[in-house]
Amino acid sequence: MKDITVAEVVAGIKSGDISCEELISGIYERIERSELNCYITLNRDKAIEEAIRVDKNREAYMDKRLLGVPIAIKDSISTAGIQTTCASKILTGYVPPYDATVIEALKREGAIIIGKTNMDEFCMGTSTETSYYGPTLNPHDHTRVPGGSSGGSAAAVSAGEALIALGSDTGGSIRCPASFCGVVGLKPTYGLVSRYGLIAYANSLEQIGPIATNVRDTALLLEVISAKDERDSTQIKIDNNSNSNYVFKTEKNGEDVRGLRIGVCREFLEGVAPEVEESVWHAIYKFEDLGASYEEISLKYLKYALAAYYIIAMSEASSNLARFDGLRYGLRLDMDADWHTTFSRIRGEGFGEEVKRRIILGTYALSVGYYGRYYLKALKIRTLIKREFEAALRAYDILAMPTMPCVAFKLGERIKDPLSLYLADVNTVPVNLAGLPSISVPCGVFNGLPIGLQLVSGQFQEDKIINAAMAYESSFKVFSS
C-alpha cells in the first residue's frame, strides 16, 4: 500500500487492472491480522458490497476521483448507519441518522469507507490513550503511542489498513499523529472544510483534514472535502474550480520552490529534542538547495499560545459537551432519581477522566470571577498571536518548524500527568488559534521513529504549503520502503 498512490489505484480500478473487491478484502485481511487497534468500528459488509458494485459498473463511474479508494474515517465524524462514538462510553451504540458533509463528498467521488478509527475521547488528547476502546499502537514501535487525537487514522494509513484517512484537528490532532506515524497530515484553514457532522469539541478551532502517505494524495483528498456547504455557517464560500484546485495548482507550479521565502521561528525550536531539531534544520537546508531562502525570526507572543489555546478549547468544550445527557442518544442508566442527579451520574460514568478534567476546567474558566482572567484574556492573546502570524506571513511565504518537539513517546509515559501531555502540543496549537493552514511531512527518522516537519502559510494559502511539501518530498524520500 505504501508505494501506491490514490491516482494509481483509481486508474487501475477504472481500467480493470485492479479488482476493487480484492483490494478492499485485502485491507480487511490486514486489519484482522493487525495488533494496532486502529479501528473502533468496521464497515466490512457494506464496503465489500460497494467494491463489487464498483467492479461491475466501472464504466459508469469514470468521472469519480476516488473510485474504489479505501478510506478510514475518524470516529468524531458522523457516518449515516455506521456507529460513531467519538471513542467515548457515553456515545457507544450511537448510529447517526445522517452523513457529515465531508462523507457525502467522499461518497459522491466513489471512496469506500473501511471503518471508523480510534482516537482520544472527544479528540481530547495527544496520544490516543484516552480512548474508551484502548490505545492504538504506533506501527513503527508497538510500545509507543501513535500520537493523537487522530491516532487511529494516522496509524491505519501508515500500516496500510487504509490508503487515505480523514482526521480532525483542534490543536494538532491531525499533524501530531501524522508526525509520530511517518505520514502526511494537513489541517486546513479554519472555514475551508465544512464542519457539519463533526462532533464538536472546540468549534472555533477545529477543522476536518486529510491524512495520506504522500503530499499529492493529501492535496487530492483536501480538494474533495473542501466542497461548498450551506449547513456550516462558518465556512467560507470559495469557488471550487479555482481557489481550491490544489493538485492542479501545484502541478502548474511544477513543485518549484525557487524564490520561496521561509521564516524559521526560534520559539518553535525551544525545548525541542536535539534529534528533531537537527532533522528539521536538514529539511530547511534542503529547501535552500532547492532554491528557497530562509531567515530566523522571533514571535514573542508564542509563549502564551499553549495556555490561551487550552483555556479557549476547554471553555468551548464545556459548552459543546453539555448536550451529552443520555436523553436523545447515548448512555442511559436505570435509576430513579431527579433530572439533575440522573444527568450528573450519566455524565460521570459516560465521560473518561480527561474529558471530565477539561469540562470542569472550562466551566471554571467561564464562571463568574474567572471569566476575565482566563477566557477573555485568552481571546485577547489570540488576537495578538493572530496579528503576529499575519505580519510574519507578509514577510515570508511560509514558516517552517518541527511538528512535535519529540518522537513518539512510550505508551503510559505521560498519561498520568495531563500537563506533560498538553506541553507536547506546543508547536501545533498556535496555528489553530490563528486559523491558519499547516501540513506535517516526514523529514527524518531517529531510532526507527519518524520525525515531522511542519509548514504553515496564510489563510486559504494551502497551495503554498502543499507545493513546498511536495517539492521537499520528491527531493528526499524518507520512507521509501
Add this chain to the structure above:
Amino acid sequence: MIKREEIEHIAWLARIELDEGEKERFEKQLGSILDYFSVLDELDTEGVEPTYHVVGLRDVMRRDEPKEPLSQEEALKNAPKRDGGYFKGPRIF
C-alpha cells in the same frame, strides 16, 4: 491551588458526578494546570480586542427554504428511553 469544595461545586455546575479518587487526583492536577495558565497574568492586554472567531464572518444568511427533515422515527432511533413519539427523560423532582 484549587480547593476540593470548589471542584465539587464546579463539577455540579457542569453536571458531572465525580468519585473520591477523581476528586483527589483533580485537586492536584487542576492545580498544576491552573498554575501553568497563570503565565497569562504577566501580559498586559488592555485595549486588545478579543478574537472569538478567526474568519471575521458576520450575520451569515441563507434562504429560508423548507427541506426534508429527519423523520420522527429517525430522530428517535437512538433514544435509550422513549414513550410513544417522545423522548422520555428522568423525573423533574
